[in-house]
Amino acid sequence: MTKAMPRELTRQQYLDLYYYMRLNRTVEETMVKLFRQNKIVGGLYSSLGQEAISVGSCYALDKKDWIAPMIRNIGALLVKGVPPRDIFMQHMAKYDSPTKGRDGTSHFGDLDNLHIVSPISMLGDLIPVMAGVAIGGRYLGQKIVTMTWIGDGGSSTGVFHEGLNFAATQKAPFVLILENNLWAYSTPVRRQVPLENLADRARAYGIDSYIVDGNNVVAVYNTAREAVERARAGEGPILIEAKTFRRLGHAQHDPAEYVPKEMRAYWEARDPIALYEKFLTAEKLLDAAGKKEIDERLDTLLTAEREFAENSPMPPPEFAEGGIYCTGDDCHKIRAKWERAIAEVTPPKSSVKPVWTVPGFGSGKGSGGAGAPIHFGDTPAPAIMEKAGENGRRAKPAKTTGKNATKKAMKAAAGASRKARR
Amino acid sequence: MAGGNGAPTNGSATGGTQITFLEAIRQAMFEEMERDPTVLLIGEDVGVYGGAFKTSEGLLERFGWERVIDTPISESAIVGAACGMSYLGLRPICEMQFIDFIVCAFNQITNFVAKGHYLWNAPAPMVIRGPSGGGVHGGPFHSANPEMYFVHTPGLKVIYPSTPYDAKGLLKAAVRDNNPVLFFEHKFLYRRIKGDVPAEDYTVPIGKAVVRREGQHLTILSYAAMMHSSLEAADGLAKEGIEAEVIDLRTLLPLDEQTIVNSVKKTNKCLVVHEDTKTGGIAGEIAAILFEKAFQDLDGPLVRVTALDTPVPYAPTLEEYFLPNARKVFTAAKELARY
Known part of the structure; x- marks a missing residue:
């Protein structure tokens, strides 16, 4: 099967990817400081070393598309246009935060403008929800694609299966990014899922998948962009496994001593931002002056955003009450935006003959008549499957280290994602 | 048992016809989909088959594959997808084939x-709607009354009607409501109960109980099949x-405390009847409300007539013993009246 086609990005796109990864990391570094100062109310989760996935995949979406980030996708929120102050205030439970202190961390959304659905802590729930947004968007004639993220751990939940299977039966324009960071809290991926590649889960739903080096932002972008275009074109949901590593613990409280030292060292040498800086420098897209300019821009921005956040008050206690129901005309302002003729989905045009068409009468192949044998499929023998797997493993990050991440390696990796064999 | 007993609120059934409880629900969905192209139906076997109980018969034929969606057996996916659709300004109706299966989507609904x-x-x-309740020998997994799991969940509305008029009017109100509404349809009533419904469009307000019969000696609070x-x-x-x-509670969340308290202040005695099991049933909540708001008015104990605290048993003899009925209500009420 083929890999994502490499594509040329504009200078601005290359630099955007860099800026957002830097912004992602700096926002989180700022929050670590706030955490140490006891200004963060609850837990603090980190996407250190995973920034390329949040940024590269979300950057592949159009403005009208919908996302639902998970806890380690601050980068996706930033690419979508969420101001850093909102993220700070969410973590600090401030009254000016999007949820006014009623929920924390990245648990907030913006349905009207940025098209962001809030995550919850129960993993996998967003998958059917985003499948629903995708199906609803198609119903209204909007050419939207929806995207959410799930971890290696979350891919074992029941609703992951229900959601992805349902999305597949509906051919929903939906892209699921499976961030395989190798750890679900303290449990390594091999103890959770008996698969070498989690992208192989897609086979169970008859959908296409890719594997990509999650520490290579250009590769993530290219792969996601191709998946988004295919989903938008009506090819159905696509699963992308991004291979990466969770550099810190489950949250700030967790020193993650269960992670082997060599493993950590291996991945720390593959820091996605350091790798990308080398690439940009080699490509002459970024020099010392350009980097300094971004440093200063981030410093100015985040100083102001942090100050705003710190000055925001806590919510008044009585704000805990009320707001349970959406009442009054002002509460629910979302109106269906029709981008197709309503007449297509209303009678008489919507009327159909309520009967199923079952090709081949369920024998498995096209209609062969009463004498046709039952078809048992053409599942390849295990040896053949193994071979296909080997071919597809070219993106294995082991081949690239931080040291020799030259322009050549970066470019090769950019294209070295693959569609898993169906 | 007479259906449409004490036709509520407006009472005018001009040009109305006698229809079954089930037909009232089908008509509500049909008319809402006719009225508003943002209304969709999503569930298991709701399309070609028209629903396990035929509540959606004819809907696919009229509104097509995009608006009447047959799904895999995935209750969490049904509820999750409907929620996603609602974020775009759509108003999906989810059918649970039997309401027992709603707990498969418990996390998606409550969290x-x-x-x-x-x-x-x-x-x-x-x-989210579906057939609930016992009395039809459906056994432990096709007879449930799981309403209280959801009455305990802030953010939901929970409706459990007893007449065709209310079923139709409340389902329409639920579709037009801007909140997630759980709509329980007692399957014992589906084809046994008939009642008048007006020909014109109407809704019944969510959150309002109705006095089905006036009296002064005691108050009986109930809903759904036990209403009859x-x-x-x-x-x-x-x-x-x-x-x-x-009094027919009709809506369990939000509960119409005012109507309950007003009645008990008049009669000074209260009996609550529900088909749900006793512990954690709504009778307990009502007792607490009355102790808070009408304690001085009570002339007797609050009495509960409910199902046993067991799963719904399968054998007809066991199920009959398990369920409350008119005789049990009569006996308990008579005793309370003489207290």
Whole structure:
């Protein structure tokens, strides 16, 4: 099967990817400081070393598309246009935060403008929800694609299966990014899922998948962009496994001593931002002056955003009450935006003959008549499957280290994602 | 048992016809889909088959594959997808083939759908409906009354009607409501109960109980199938000179405290009848409300007539013993009246 086609990005796109990864990391570094100062109310989760996935995949979406980030996708929120102050205030439970202190961390959304659905802590729930947004968007004639993220751990939940299977039966324009960071809290991926590649889960739903080096932002972008275009074109949901590593613990409280030292060292040498800086420098897209300019821009921005956040008050206690129901005309302002003729989905045009068409009468192949044998499929023998797997493993990050991440390696990796064999 | 007993609120059934409880539900969905192209139906076997009980018969034929969606057996996916659709300004109706299966989507409903508005200003106007209740020998997994799991969940509305008029009017109100609404349809009533419904469009307000029968000796509070048993018992009580005031709660969340308290302040005695099991049933909540708001007015204990605290048993003899009925209501009410 083929890999994502490499594509040329504009200078601005290359630099955007860099800026957002830097912004992602700096926002989180700022929050670590706030955490140490006891200004963060609850837990603090980190996407250190995973920034390329949040940024590269979300950057592949159009403005009208919908996302639902998970806890380690601050980068996706930033690419979508969420101001850093909102993220700070969410973590600090401030009254000016999007949820006014009623929920924390990245648990907030913006349905009207940025098209962001809030995550919850129960993993996998967003998958059917985003499948629903995708199906609803198609119903209204909007050419939207929806995207959410799930971890290696979350891919074992029941609703992951229900959601992805349902999305597949509906051919929903939906892209699921499976961030395989190798750890679900303290449990390594091999103890959770008996698969070498989690992208192989897609086979169970008859959908296409890719594997990509999650520490290579250009590769993530290219792969996601191709998946988004295919989903938008009506090819159905696509699963992308991004291979990466969770550099810190489950949250700030967790020193993650269960992670082997060599493993950590291996991945720390593959820091996605350091790798990308080398690439940009080699490509002459970024020099010392350009980097300094971004440093200063981030410093100015985040100083102001942090100050705003710190000055925001806590919510008044009585704000805990009320707001349970959406009442009054002002509460629910979302109106269906029709981008197709309503007449297509209303009678008489919507009327159909309520009967199923079952090709081949369920024998498995096209209609062969009463004498046709039952078809048992053409599942390849295990040896053949193994071979296909080997071919597809070219993106294995082991081949690239931080040291020799030259322009050549970066470019090769950019294209070295693959569609898993169906 | 007479259906449409004490036709509520407006009482005018001009040009109305007698229809079954089931037909009322089908008509509500049909008319809402006709009225509003943002209304969709999503569930298992709701399309070609028209629903396991035929509540959606004819809907696919009229509204097509995009608006009547047959799904895999995935209750969480049904509820999750409907929630996603609602974020675009659509108003999906989810069908649970039997309401027993709603608990398969428990997390999706209680953690995602119910909390959205309070937490993230993300209201989810959607309806989750399905056939509930026992008395038809459906066994332990096709007879449930799981309403209280959801009455305990802030953010949801929970409706459990007893007449065709209310079923139609409340389902329409649920579709038009901007909140997630759970709509329980007692399957014992589906084809046994008939009642008048007006020809014109109408809704019944969510959150309002109705007095089905006026009386001064005691108040009987009930809903759904037990409403009919309660009215039957009240007829029997009347023959003995005991006038029971019978109230149909109709909506369990939000509960119409005012109507309950007003009645008990008048009669000074209260009996709650529900088909749900006893512990954690709504009778306990009502008892607490009355202790808080009408304690000085009570002239007797609050009495509960409910199902046993067991799963719904399968054998007809066991199920009959398990369920409340008009005789049990009559006996308990008579005793309370004489307290």
